[in-house]
Amino acid sequence: MTDSDLDLIKAVQAESFLSKTGQQAFEVLVKRYQQPLFNFIYRYVGERSAAEDLAQEVFLRVWQAAPRFEARGKVSTWIFKIAYNLSMNEIKRRRRYQDFYKGFCDNMRAESLFPEQRGSRELEQDIMRALAQIPENQRAALLLRVNEDFSYNEISEILNVSPAAVESLIFRARTKLRELRIEN
Amino acid sequence: MKCQDVRKKISAYMDGESGAAMSHRIRQHLSDCAECRKILQDFQETESFIRKLPIYSISPEFTQRVMTELRFDKGTKPAFAPNLLNRILNFFESFFNLLESPKASASIEEFADFPPCSLCKIYFKIL
Structure with a gap:
């Protein structure tokens, strides 16, 4: 169809x-x-x-x-x-x-055993842990951009913010992830 | 273009959201500036890691579950009871949202507030 x-x-x-x-x-x-x-x-x-x-x-x-x-x-x-x-x-x-972030990381660790996962478990855990460390609105904006390929205008509709704010959210998310990579 | 201006726009440039004129200026800057190129490369590498996240499969029976739920919801479920329950839940949700402050936990400054009824707010937030 x-x-x-x-x-x-x-x-x-x-x-x-x-x-x-x-x-x-x-x-x-x-x-x-x-x-x-x-x-x-x-x-x-x-x-x-x-x-x-x-x-x-x-x-x-x-x-x-x-x-x-x-x-x-x-x-x-x-x-x-x-x-x-x-x-x-x-x-x-x-x-x-509850302590959400602790639960987030623990859940990701436990649920990595699902058979449909194709990537390396360690890498996946690292990425999810890093994502858990950025603020929710930044995480949402980045995931919508990177994984769902939405434009900034579309993301601004979804998050109910301006396109300029979306640009800033994604920029800050990437900067934070970059810092986390450098630290590790 | 200065490095700090380029760096603010580098993320949008990467996503093709910086506009033609700005993209041209950023490209020119990048051809001369190794540091900004390195930031762009780091952003791209980080992005490639996120794209490597596995595709998680939803349960095979998910579609059927949704359709059954919809049939139940529209076909047989009485409308009054869930609406009343939802209203009660929404009331408590709004109440707790009102109490919630942007900070994740109570700081010492909050205890300096007066009148002391603010302690109730801190108590609920800690809960």
Whole structure:
């Protein structure tokens, strides 16, 4: 199926929930975005089970908000904006109740045993530990740029900041990562 | 162009977000400045490490789980109960967000605040 994201959302908007067409269109959208969304949330939040739950919640919100979606922006930025906001809330919630950064690193260490991982475990842990040391908004901006290839304008929509602020966030993230590499 | 100006823009340049004129000036500077070239190279190497992060596979049953959840949500779940629960949760979420300060933990300066009701805020934040 080669429908654009917008076609799929329009199909969801046009059909009632109980219609097969609306459900099929949404299922295509879920299949298209579940993998990149899951990877973004996992790298951002740092825990696999939480990432799956959050990704599921994202799609639930997308479904609920689909009738109100206006085609002014891209569907992908809209979906990632929901994912970012939910992930941010999760990070805040965790920080409130536990030592999040310790959990982040421990989880990454434990979850490196998953068989689908292709890279070196040590390198992966180093990268995730380094990412965990940069502020959340900088981490989100960098991941959206590097892993998802969003433009600065798109990232500014997702994070709800100006494009100049995105430039600054990514610059500071890279500078911090560079410093961490030099230190090690 | 001065090194400090180039370094501020080098990240955007790397992403192709610095504009044609600025990119041209940065390129010219880089051809003459080994230090700025080194920073660009470091940024690029760091980026290549992040790109090496493995692709994590989501559970094979994820799509089905989402679709089942949606059917349940729209088809059979009564709307009132979850809405009430969400409202209660949102209330507490907003309450804690209000209490939350940008700092990660309580600093000694906060204890100097008056009136002493600010202690409640510090207490909740530590919790």
